[in-house]
Amino acid sequence: MEDRVPISHETKFRIGSISKMFTAAIIFQLIEEGHLTLDTKLSDFYSQIPNAESITISHLLNHRSGIHSFTSDSTYFDYYTSPKSKEEILTLITQSEPDFQPDEKVAYSNANFVLLGYIIEDITHSTYPEELKKRITVPFNLNDTYYGGEIEPEENEASSYNFENNEWIIQPENDMSIPHGAGVIVSTPRDLTSFVTSLFSCKMVTETSLEKMKETDHVFGRGLLRFPFYDRYSYGYNGGIDGCVSYVSYFPEDKVATAFTSNGMNYSLNDILIGILNIYFDLPFDIPDLGAKEIALERENLQKYQGTFSSETLPLKITLHVDGNTLFGQATGQSAFPLSPFSETEFRFEIAGIVIEFSKDVKGTVQYDTFHLRQSGGDYLFTREQ
Amino acid sequence: MKKSIIIMMVPTILFSMNFQAQDTFNKSKLDLYLDQLGKNQKTMCGVVISMEGQVVYEN
Numbered sequence: 001m002e003d004r005v006p007i008s009h010e011t012k013f014r015i016g017s018i019s020k021m022f023t024a025a026i027i028f029q030l031i032e033e034g035h036l037t038l039d040t041k042l043s044d045f046y047s048q049i050p051n052a053e054s055i056t057i058s059h060l061l062n063h064r065s066g067i068h069s070f071t072s073d074s075t076y077f078d079y080y081t082s083p084k085s086k087e088e089i090l091t092l093i094t095q096s097e098p099d100f101q102p103d104e105k106v107a108y109s110n111a112n113f114v115l116l117g118y119i120i121e122d123i124t125h126s127t128y129p130e131e132l133k134k135r136i137t138v139p140f141n142l143n144d145t146y147y148g149g150e151i152e153p154e155e156n157e158a159s160s161y162n163f164e165n166n167e168w169i170i171q172p173e174n175d176m177s178i179p180h181g182a183g184v185i186v187s188t189p190r191d192l193t194s195f196v197t198s199l200f201s202c203k204m205v206t207e208t209s210l211e212k213m214k215e216t217d218h219v220f221g222r223g224l225l226r227f228p229f230y231d232r233y234s235y236g237y238n239g240g241i242d243g244c245v246s247y248v249s250y251f252p253e254d255k256v257a258t259a260f261t262s263n264g265m266n267y268s269l270n271d272i273l274i275g276i277l278n279i280y281f282d283l284p285f286d287i288p289d290l291g292a293k294e295i296a297l298e299r300e301n302l303q304k305y306q307g308t309f310s311s312e313t314l315p316l317k318i319t320l321h322v323d324g325n326t327l328f329g330q331a332t333g334q335s336a337f338p339l340s341p342f343s344e345t346e347f348r349f350e351i352a353g354i355v356i357e358f359s360k361d362v363k364g365t366v367q368y369d370t371f372h373l374r375q376s377g378g379d380y381l382f383t384r385e386q
Numbered sequence: 387m388k389k390s391i392i393i394m395m396v397p398t399i400l401f402s403m404n405f406q407a408q409d410t411f412n413k414s415k416l417d418l419y420l421d422q423l424g425k426n427q428k429t430m431c432g433v434v435i436s437m438e439g440q441v442v443y444e445n
Binding site for chain 2: 009013166192193230245251254255257259264266275280281
């Protein structure tokens, strides 16, 4: 945090796109109150937006509208730290060409949830922060969750950082007038687990609404994302804004909620979450050597590792090959994955927790004909096929 | 505002496993993991896990 203040249980973080879950919950409340349906057209509110006659509330919630995400444009970085009015944002959205026709496919767009935030205000004749307070944070006792503004470190709000040149560098702030219902909220991990638990306990929306939220096209539900973990799924969202990265999800079968909030990331969120969940569920997980650094190996050296290897204990073969200056592994019937060298004998695919380790003989010469593959607590010997 | 969606990835070579939620688990291992992430400047973070609405882990 600012001035090296340690993160505490009271530290509040910008949660970015997790805000979309809050916006979706309010939208489903408005549906239950009869103000909207999933089939209500965007043209009832903003007829000036291209394809508004064909875009429904449902399309906005599950990213099937085709409305271009203005935050993806390179010009976004020209203005993102300055306030924008609703009219200015609407003009930006209206002037963007659609990415595809409504319901043709799925593509993540922040514009969808900015518009849903505006629709909440239009229906209630109130403001998004007021409705957030009235409908979600007050009734569910989320005392550290609110519509964000300029970051105030003295109020326990975390500034955000990027790791550059071996140090944490403070990042410029998005002006919160821009993300609105797509990414404006500030919260704590404790409040996020309370929020998602209340949502899945059907205290915030009805069971019928929750089922509509959970309906997915593999990943995208209506205001929820579905995350695979081994043979089960959790539901939630993840977010990124400035240097903040966050995640919350709920395993309905287990009634388990997990929240992660960060104001500085220099590692894969996937890796961190897999580690946390493996430890929680008591699954095999070796804490990686996080102090280790990647090394550079020349292409001609990498080529010495190439070949097809098989194991007596795993019914698959692994082929190692070099493409460019990278060594890739590929198991039978699976996609190739890049292997990063951490020494002459150790290669890792960290995102999947795979370590491939060759050995050296007594003279220190690398033995290229065998390696051990380690993953999820397993250790398998592979031998080069002749 | 980043638009990236990060989906939890199941390891490439992974067998199905039986597991279940628990309110007692190896909290010191999770403490150690998060401590190592912080000490090695991988992240600055807060983590909460709850089960049936009760917080079972907070760091």
